[in-house]
Amino acid sequence: MSKSEKSATVSTVPVDRRSDGNPLSVLRHADDAKLAELGYKAEFKREFSLIETVAFAFSIMGVVASVSSTFSFPLVSGGHVGMVFGWLIPCLFVLTVAASMAELTSSMPTSAGLYYFSAKLAPPRWSALASWVTGWANITGQVTLVCSIDFTCAQMITTAIAVGSDGAISLGAGPTYGILWAILIAHGLVCSAATNVLARLNLAYVLINVGTTIAAIIALLVCSGGNKVSTHDAFTLFENNTGWANNGWAFLLAFTAPMWTLTGYDSAAHISEEVSGAARAAPIAILVGVAGTAALGWILLISASFATSSVSGLLTTTLPLPMGQLFLDVLGKRGMLAIWSLIIVVQFVTGAAQGVDASRVVFAFARDNALPGSRWWKQINKRTMTPVNAVWLVMLLAGICGLLGFSVTALSSLAGASVIGLYVSYATPIFLRITSGRNKLVPGPFSLGKWYMPLGIVAVSWVVFIVVLLVFPPASTVTPQSMNYAVVLVMAVFVFAAGSWILSARHWFSGPISNVGTDSETTTYDEKQLAQNHSTSDSD
Numbered sequence: 001m002s003k004s005e006k007s008a009t010v011s012t013v014p015v016d017r018r019s020d021g022n023p024l025s026v027l028r029h030a031d032d033a034k035l036a037e038l039g040y041k042a043e044f045k046r047e048f049s050l051i052e053t054v055a056f057a058f059s060i061m062g063v064v065a066s067v068s069s070t071f072s073f074p075l076v077s078g079g080h081v082g083m084v085f086g087w088l089i090p091c092l093f094v095l096t097v098a099a100s101m102a103e104l105t106s107s108m109p110t111s112a113g114l115y116y117f118s119a120k121l122a123p124p125r126w127s128a129l130a131s132w133v134t135g136w137a138n139i140t141g142q143v144t145l146v147c148s149i150d151f152t153c154a155q156m157i158t159t160a161i162a163v164g165s166d167g168a169i170s171l172g173a174g175p176t177y178g179i180l181w182a183i184l185i186a187h188g189l190v191c192s193a194a195t196n197v198l199a200r201l202n203l204a205y206v207l208i209n210v211g212t213t214i215a216a217i218i219a220l221l222v223c224s225g226g227n228k229v230s231t232h233d234a235f236t237l238f239e240n241n242t243g244w245a246n247n248g249w250a251f252l253l254a255f256t257a258p259m260w261t262l263t264g265y266d267s268a269a270h271i272s273e274e275v276s277g278a279a280r281a282a283p284i285a286i287l288v289g290v291a292g293t294a295a296l297g298w299i300l301l302i303s304a305s306f307a308t309s310s311v312s313g314l315l316t317t318t319l320p321l322p323m324g325q326l327f328l329d330v331l332g333k334r335g336m337l338a339i340w341s342l343i344i345v346v347q348f349v350t351g352a353a354q355g356v357d358a359s360r361v362v363f364a365f366a367r368d369n370a371l372p373g374s375r376w377w378k379q380i381n382k383r384t385m386t387p388v389n390a391v392w393l394v395m396l397l398a399g400i401c402g403l404l405g406f407s408v409t410a411l412s413s414l415a416g417a418s419v420i421g422l423y424v425s426y427a428t429p430i431f432l433r434i435t436s437g438r439n440k441l442v443p444g445p446f447s448l449g450k451w452y453m454p455l456g457i458v459a460v461s462w463v464v465f466i467v468v469l470l471v472f473p474p475a476s477t478v479t480p481q482s483m484n485y486a487v488v489l490v491m492a493v494f495v496f497a498a499g500s501w502i503l504s505a506r507h508w509f510s511g512p513i514s515n516v517g518t519d520s521e522t523t524t525y526d527e528k529q530l531a532q533n534h535s536t537s538d539s540d
Contacts (some may be wrong), residue, residue, distance in 0.1 A: 038116070040273070044274045055068035062209055063300065077240070083301045086258070093458065099448060103283065111364040112512055121437025132501055134428045144398075150183045150351045184395045184399050194383075203269070255466065255469065266426065267354075268283070286523060297513065307326060375394055420467050423466060424463070426459075431460045471487045
């Protein structure tokens with residue numbers, strides 16, 4: 001960002017009537033001043049502390065529930081090798097994406113997040129288009145991620161019902177879709193709460209998440225007893241159940257599980273307008289959330305690999321999720337239902353956290369008038385001081401995406417669409433950072449220094465590879481029922497976004513729009529400092 005650009009964006013901040021020298025008040029005022037430099041007035045209450053921001057980023061990935069939801073991918077694509085190394089390898093590459101994103105978030109802590117980064121780092125001629133593409137890719141990923149999390153939560157409930165009834169009750173796609181809508185409505189109510197409520201809830205979320213993960217690891221290792229496979233088999237036994245002839249390609253498809261789990265960590269950027277000390281707290285939350293989830297998930301999958309005595313036996317289960325069968329085999333009916341109930345709770349709170357994240361993206365994009373009906377979706381509820389309208393739009397769109405639940409490849413399609421959408425939006429500003437934006441970024445408290453270039457190159461290359469991988473079907477023989485519909489979802493949004501850009505948006509969308517100084521409760525940041533230093537009352 002040039003000096004002229006910086007001076008143009010340093011504009012107004014809300015007058016802090018309550019500023020009394022309290023360190024927290026001073027910190028919040030500094031956050032609002034920084035936000036004004038970025039072009040936005042403060043509309044949220046800054047209720048998230050550092051630990052609550054870390055808890056939010058960690059909770060949104062819900063490690064034990066996410067591993068349980070996607071356990072079928074490594075089972076099919078490599079068996080024991082798919083579980084252990086199909087998780088480890090992608091996690092190492094995702095850390096480069098997270099580090100690059102953390103640097104950008106530290107520099108520009110705003111709810112607009114990724115599409116804002118793209119706008120500021122792209123060449124001026126392409127700034128609006130880069131912002132438009134990134135924003136729509138991010139919204140696609142955000143909404144489909146809400147749907148996929150809540151859909152698997154519904155599957156977990158149907159799994160528990162099947163086990164509890166000894167298989168007498170086996171709910172199909174219709175009832176599962178109904179449960180999905182019930183979960184979405186419940187999440188709509190939770191996500192509409194005030195920021196301080198959401199911040200406190202995330203402390204409970206992370207305790208449930210970590211506690212249940214540790215309990216699952218111990219249960220699998222201890223209760224499997226003498227039925228555990230050998231260490232050699234747990235780490236090296238490879239089984240290809242995909243139908244693809246090439247074992248290497250089959251193994252790569254196992255990457256879907258960690259890539260779906262390690263999404264949503266951009267949430268720390270999207271709630272940064274609700275965080276105290278956002279330029280420092282948000283990047284820490286991104287890095288701790290990704291590293292913690294990667295480590296715990298790997299330990300859990302190693303435990304699952306030891307406890308899996310028969311990969312084929314788990315794949316032939318009649319339960320909706322194979323992990324449910326593994327817990328049933330190891331713990332018995334009562335033990336399985338006990339741990340599974342906790343996993344359902346984890347998945348539910350993961351969906352709630354993701355709903356908050358998605359609603360902030362919708363709000364921010366609407367604030368820049370980039371969505372149809374933006375005037376509705378950018379409204380802040382006067383009672384809760386949160387974007388309630390945006391919350392319910394997310395739930396409605398997620399429910400529509402849930403119609404894919406009637407396909408046998410529902411999870412592959414939803415997981416693929418969410419990963420593709422999110423990681424395209426992650427990679428775009430990172431690509432611009434290492435190309436046109438090399439000299440534009442004003443570093444925040446967290447900076448990669450000279451490492452931004454090699455880490456950025458690895459991050460972008462990885463995303464290109466994973467996007468290509470995830471549009472392929474899970475098996476070599478494809479029917480309308482077994483097709484990977486991720487490409488349909490992503491292309492539908494791409495066609496809409498591209499068409500609207502060509503026909504209309506290119507004439508009026510210019511990227512992020514400054515909204516500072518639009519009400520009587522604002523004054524310029526420079527003026528406020530002048531007033532404090534010289535006891536004057538000058539104003540515009």
